[in-house]
Amino acid sequence: MAELATQIEDRGNRWQLGLYSGNACVSGLGIVKKRIRVGGVSLRMGGIAGLWTHSDHRLRGFASRAMCDGIDFMRAKGYPLSVLFGIGDFYHRYGFSVVFASSGMDIASSDLRRARGPYAARPMHRADVPAAVRLYSRYNADRTGSAVRGRSWAPTWRMPRMGEGTLRRQGRGLVVVSASGRVVGYAAFDAQAGCLHVSEVAGRNQGAYASLAAAIGRRARRAGAENVRFHLPRGDPFGDFCAQFGSQRFAAYPRNSGSMGRIVDLDRLLLQLCPLFAHRLASAGCSLSRPLTLHTDIGSCTLVPVRGARIDLGSSGGRAWTVEIPQMVLTQLVFGYRAVRDVSLDSGVRIPRSARGLLDVLLPCSHPYMWWADRF
Ligand SMILES: CC(C)(COP(=O)(O)OP(=O)(O)OC[C@H]1O[C@@H](n2cnc3c(N)ncnc32)[C@H](O)[C@@H]1OP(=O)(O)O)[C@@H](O)C(=O)NCCC(=O)NCCS
Numbered sequence: 208m209a210e211l212a213t214q215i216e217d218r219g220n221r222w223q224l225g226l227y228s229g230n231a232c233v234s235g236l237g238i239v240k241k242r243i244r245v246g247g248v249s250l251r252m253g254g255i256a257g258l259w260t261h262s263d264h265r266l267r268g269f270a271s272r273a274m275c276d277g278i279d280f281m282r283a284k285g286y287p288l289s290v291l292f293g294i295g296d297f298y299h300r301y302g303f304s305v306v307f308a309s310s311g312m313d314i315a316s317s318d319l320r321r322a323r324g325p326y327a328a329r330p331m332h333r334a335d336v337p338a339a340v341r342l343y344s345r346y347n348a349d350r351t352g353s354a355v356r357g358r359s360w361a362p363t364w365r366m367p368r369m370g371e372g373t374l375r376r377q378g379r380g381l382v383v384v385s386a387s388g389r390v391v392g393y394a395a396f397d398a399q400a401g402c403l404h405v406s407e408v409a410g411r412n413q414g415a416y417a418s419l420a421a422a423i424g425r426r427a428r429r430a431g432a433e434n435v436r437f438h439l440p441r442g443d444p445f446g447d448f449c450a451q452f453g454s455q456r457f458a459a460y461p462r463n464s465g466s467m468g469r470i471v472d473l474d475r476l477l478l479q480l481c482p483l484f485a486h487r488l489a490s491a492g493c494s495l496s497r498p499l500t501l502h503t504d505i506g507s508c509t510l511v512p513v514r515g516a517r518i519d520l521g522s523s524g525g526r527a528w529t530v531e532i533p534q535m536v537l538t539q540l541v542f543g544y545r546a547v548r549d550v551s552l553d554s555g556v557r558i559p560r561s562a563r564g565l566l567d568v569l570l571p572c573s574h575p576y577m578w579w580a581d582r583f
Pocket of ligand 1: 234257258259260261264265266267268269270271272292293294295296297300
């Protein structure tokens with residue numbers, strides 16, 4: 208391979224990594240600085256974005272070098288996790304596996320307009336954003352994969368691709384408000400070519416959901432859209448509420464593409480998840496009766512019980528349960544994308560039968576999801 212130098216520049220909300228051959232940048236990627244939730248715990252996450260190699264230099268291992276340098280850099284900077292939204296059959300080389308389904312719901316707009324809610328709707332203004340962020344945080348408090356939005360978060364309502372002949376552009380926000388003017392729900396949407404897509408929705412209660420449904424139905428009518436497509440996770444409270452109007456839910460689980468993640472630093476990740484593990488065990492009325500060692504291809508870690516039903520990292524002391532699990536599979540369990548029973552036949556996985564119940568409690572299956580506004 209040609210002599211290459213890696214340069215990494217801090218651009219505020221992201222790191223930009225470039226591979227240089229002399230003065231020419233021949234390949235590169237961005238690492239977006241974010242925090243995401245795993246079971247309610249906020250973790251730093253590096254989001255890989257815009258991997259590219261100049262067309263004159265492809266298939267010479269440059270992108271691989273950029274990916275490996277990027278992962279090493281994230282580890283050095285203390286990121287436990289990385290996520291990306293990528294092309295197919297490519298990122299597994301760098302330890303990424305699928306962690307979110309592509310899911311949503313279709314409803315006929317005339318059916319949505321049957322909803323009767325108590326709140327008035329209007330466009331979202333800049334001044335509504337802090338209230339919307341508070342609603343978002345409450346609505347997604349337990350949603351693994353959801354981004355943590357800080358106080359200074361400003362919406363760029365990124366939309367999914369809406370089909371042939373449509374523009375990739377930002378959506379618009381609407382809010383539903385109580386009689387006193389309090390924001391009790393919001394949605395982000397765009398209508399193009401007779402189609403209305405909703406990329407995000409959150410509400411305080413069922414009244415807010417009903418008011419949002421009706422408001423979205425009216426906007427669909429104005430846009431000449433017979434159908435509304437909501438992009439939301441399975442188990443979403445608004446989505447469940449809308450079952451009464453007649454809806455079709457969909458979920459695509461890609462084989463080796465799309466929303467993917469990997470563990471960057473196993474020790475750091477598990478250390479930060481120890482309080483969550485203790486909480487999950489306590490909620491299930493059980494405890495870690497002996498150490499649990501996870502052997503992966505990126506290292507090994509032992510969870511040990513400590514006084515007061517706490518869990519810490521420690522040494523196995525020879526009487527631990529020993530689980531062998533590739534990092535790519537463990538990542539899917541950490542995200543709750545797959546269930547312990549479903550990974551037990553995966554290549555390289557060895558889970559003692561007596562530890563399966565415990566792992567089920569520590570790493571339960573859920574519906575991980577990152578809303579479109581936070582994707583990169
Ligand atoms: C995808 C891209 C970054 C690959 O860059 P590259 O420098 O040619 O990649 P490498 O030479 O490091 O290839 C690494 C491996 O991926 C394979 N590969 C290369 N391009 C691929 C592609 N588009 N799809 C799947 N596999 C690909 C190579 O065959 C090689 O496989 P191997 O390790 O089994 O030999 C480059 O083609 C590109 O810039 N494409 C346009 C932008 C793009 O699609 N970026 C990804 C956004 S998610």
